[in-house]
Amino acid sequence: MMPFAERRRETASFLDDALTRVQAKVKRRPSMTLNGFRTFLEDVERFGDEYQTLADDSISVAAEKIKLALSREGLAESIVARSFALIRECSQRLLGMQHHPVQLIGGYALLKGRLAEMETGEGKTLTALLPAATAALAGVPVHIVTVNDYLAQRDADQLRPVYENLGLTVGLVLHGQDPSVRSAAYACDVAYCTNKELTFDYLRDTIALRGRRSGARVLLDKTIGDGQQASQLLLRGLHFAIVDEADSVLVDEARTPLIISRETDDPAATEIYRAALDLAKGLRAGEHYRLLGSERAVRLTERGRALVAGTDASAVGGLWASRRVRLELVEQALSALHLFKRDVHYIVTDGKVQIVDEYTGRVMADRSWERGLHQLVETKEGCKTTGRRETLAQITYQRFFRRYLWLAGMTGTAAEISTELQEVYGLEVVRIPTHRGVQRRNVGVYLCRTAEEKWRKVAAHVRELRKLGRPVLIGTRSVEASEQLSALLNSHGLGHTVLNARQDAEEAAIVAAAGEAGRVTVATNMAGRGTDIRLAQSIVQSGGLHVVLTEFHESARIDRQLFGRCARQGDPGSFEAIVSLEDELFRRYARVLARIVYAIALGRPELASGLFCRLLRWLAQHSAENRNLAARRQTMKQDAKLEKALAFAGAPE
Numbered sequence: 001m002m003p004f005a006e007r008r009r010e011t012a013s014f015l016d017d018a019l020t021r022v023q024a025k026v027k028r029r030p031s032m033t034l035n036g037f038r039t040f041l042e043d044v045e046r047f048g049d050e051y052q053t054l055a056d057d058s059i060s061v062a063a064e065k066i067k068l069a070l071s072r073e074g075l076a077e078s079i080v081a082r083s084f085a086l087i088r089e090c091s092q093r094l095l096g097m098q099h100h101p102v103q104l105i106g107g108y109a110l111l112k113g114r115l116a117e118m119e120t121g122e123g124k125t126l127t128a129l130l131p132a133a134t135a136a137l138a139g140v141p142v143h144i145v146t147v148n149d150y151l152a153q154r155d156a157d158q159l160r161p162v163y164e165n166l167g168l169t170v171g172l173v174l175h176g177q178d179p180s181v182r183s184a185a186y187a188c189d190v191a192y193c194t195n196k197e198l199t200f201d202y203l204r205d206t207i208a209l210r211g212r213r214s215g216a217r218v219l220l221d222k223t224i225g226d227g228q229q230a231s232q233l234l235l236r237g238l239h240f241a242i243v244d245e246a247d248s249v250l251v252d253e254a255r256t257p258l259i260i261s262r263e264t265d266d267p268a269a270t271e272i273y274r275a276a277l278d279l280a281k282g283l284r285a286g287e288h289y290r291l292l293g294s295e296r297a298v299r300l301t302e303r304g305r306a307l308v309a310g311t312d313a314s315a316v317g318g319l320w321a322s323r324r325v326r327l328e329l330v331e332q333a334l335s336a337l338h339l340f341k342r343d344v345h346y347i348v349t350d351g352k353v354q355i356v357d358e359y360t361g362r363v364m365a366d367r368s369w370e371r372g373l374h375q376l377v378e379t380k381e382g383c384k385t386t387g388r389r390e391t392l393a394q395i396t397y398q399r400f401f402r403r404y405l406w407l408a409g410m411t412g413t414a415a416e417i418s419t420e421l422q423e424v425y426g427l428e429v430v431r432i433p434t435h436r437g438v439q440r441r442n443v444g445v446y447l448c449r450t451a452e453e454k455w456r457k458v459a460a461h462v463r464e465l466r467k468l469g470r471p472v473l474i475g476t477r478s479v480e481a482s483e484q485l486s487a488l489l490n491s492h493g494l495g496h497t498v499l500n501a502r503q504d505a506e507e508a509a510i511v512a513a514a515g516e517a518g519r520v521t522v523a524t525n526m527a528g529r530g531t532d533i534r535l536a537q538s539i540v541q542s543g544g545l546h547v548v549l550t551e552f553h554e555s556a557r558i559d560r561q562l563f564g565r566c567a568r569q570g571d572p573g574s575f576e577a578i579v580s581l582e583d584e585l586f587r588r589y590a591r592v593l594a595r596i597v598y599a600i601a602l603g604r605p606e607l608a609s610g611l612f613c614r615l616l617r618w619l620a621q622h623s624a625e626n627r628n629l630a631a632r633r634q635t636m637k638q639d640a641k642l643e644k645a646l647a648f649a650g651a652p653e
């Protein structure tokens with residue numbers, strides 16, 4: 001049995017860090033051109049011609065030969081070309097899809113441990129099959145990581161016949177499965193799973209290992225075949241991962257730690273949260289506390305601190321008696337009251353507070369805010385408060401994915417974060433050309449002065465596009481905005497479908513139908529990412545899907561992902577932005593400029609929608625991105641400290 005393989009990095013020195021940063025800046029996103037890969041592509045074609053003549057039952061024999069060659073010579077270019085050619089032939093026979101040359105290049109980049117930046121709709125699922133099957137033939141266990149169960153299942157089911165034809169086994173890890181099913185899935189040559197399930201399984205293994213024996217002892221036991229210990233582990237190591245939507249997983253979500261915790265009994269807790277909220281409600285902005293808008297934080301002023309510290313705590317008791325706890329909880333209660341908005345940052349379903357991911361628009365099941373904030377939001381909403389939780393194990397994606405011996409990723413948008421990906425994960429971003437020319441038309445930005453004007457404009461526009469029979473996809477920043485727009489469209493008699501964190505389960509079906517004639521879909525910005533939007537021939541002729549963005553995101557990358565929902569795989573399509581000066585991004589990050597543009601817009605509306613709007617957007621997104629980057633760096637520093645401390649204490653996590 002193989003030992004549990006993973007990379008345990010030493011914390012990098014200051015000099016290492018600085019060097020990596022310089023390197024990352026110097027080599028930014030090289031393109032992989034067809035010309036640069038001519039010999040490789042010719043080899044794949046040549047071997048492909050050979051495999052075309054094989055009888056179906058001889059495919060497994062050819063796969064065995066490749067296995068042998070890979071074990072003897074490793075990933076030599078000519079063997080990889082053979083492997084890709086055979087996989088491509090199987091895909092053609094069993095799925096009716098033959099990899100395009102650009103997909104072969106994408107597959108090669110992944111196999112070399114790069115992050116392949118491929119336009120939306122270019123077929124990342126089929127591309128990942130090439131490196132996954134090749135690595136598996138070479139005997140390396142592979143994890144294909146996607147963002148939700150639906151995509152993991154869809155991809156595993158679609159590609160299973162090809163893997164099996166090559167003599168490889170495919171596992172699928174889904175939420176709610178028993179440990180025995182999960183470990184059987186991870187024991188397969190290739191396992192499809194979500195980032196969340198995978199990381200939680202790793203944490204479960206961490207807990208199983210902890211406290212019994214040291215990591216080294218377990219490795220020894222596993223190697224010599226201590227069956228009982230080995231069977232308690234779900235994973236068999238972190239060998240090779242191919243991460244889909246890598247920007248979202250490795251950067252956007254990387255900040256919030258995944259935590260396995262245990263509820264502890266504390267009968268006084270509910271009363272304490274109530275007391276903190278009541279006290280916070282009586283405080284006045286400016287006098288007792290300040291809202292730090294751009295940092296999304298609240299700070300008590302000296303006066304506020306004195307008031308909280310001086311409160312008579314005897315009626316509540318418990319931890320409330322501690323001055324430090326009171327100050328911290330009241331600050332958190334102020335955040336719960338003033339910074340965390342229902343239907344924007346969280347939704348309430350079945351009496352439970354569920355966090356909505358700001359980037360994906362999806363519910364983050366099993367996650368909760370830390371340091372009492374979650375319970376305070378629950379109290380604010382009148383929900384039953386979950387007990388105080390004791391952390392058993394925790395890890396961020398940042399720390400987890402760096403532990404893979406071999407890591408690769410795919411995404412449609414990596415431009416802004418290429419330096420960060422290199423710095424944090426050592427992942428070089430390479431751009432893969434598109435199979436066909438991109439026919440995505442930018443209709444421009446329409447900047448309204450007020451939010452009301454914006455929504456009216458959107459509704460009027462939807463009416464026009466519907467007359468033309470074109471499907472429209474409207475992206476909103478929050479659940480609240482999607483519902484407001486929905487009500488407005490209803491009042492105008494404009495039928496539509498809404499997709500937000502509340503309809504998570506139907507996500508794929510709603511998005512897949514978004515390309516039908518006359519269909520209007522209102523979705524939170526990123527919802528449905530990963531689902532194919534197919535267009536009927538009549539729609540292609542009438543100009544394809546039209547995407548309307550109604551509020552810029554803090555990250556321009558997320559905007560581009562929304563725009564990328566149209567004009568996939570050479571289809572025509574168009575996009576535009578209809579935004580307002582009252583949008584949160586502008587108010588929070590470019591308040592002064594937004595006021596100036598407002599004044600300009602009174603006299604010269606065309607100027608406001610042109611140059612000034614571009615400037616405004618750039619300034620606001622630039623400040624927001626810088627702040628988010630600083631926060632991620634901070635998490636990384638804390639991670640490194642934690643890692644060092646735990647290593648010192650001899651604990652695995």
Ligand SMILES: Nc1ncnc2c1ncn2[C@@H]1O[C@H](COP(=O)(O)OP(=O)(O)OP(=O)(O)O)[C@@H](O)[C@H]1O
Pocket residue numbers: 096097098099100103118119120121122123124125126412529530531532569
């Ligand atoms: N070589 C091919 N030949 C024919 N069809 C293909 C090929 N490659 C991919 N497809 C089809 O193209 C569609 C888009 O593929 P896929 O959903 O994997 O794209 P994607 O790059 O992941 O898109 P997104 O960025 O939106 O996640 C799918 O229907 C897929 O079956």
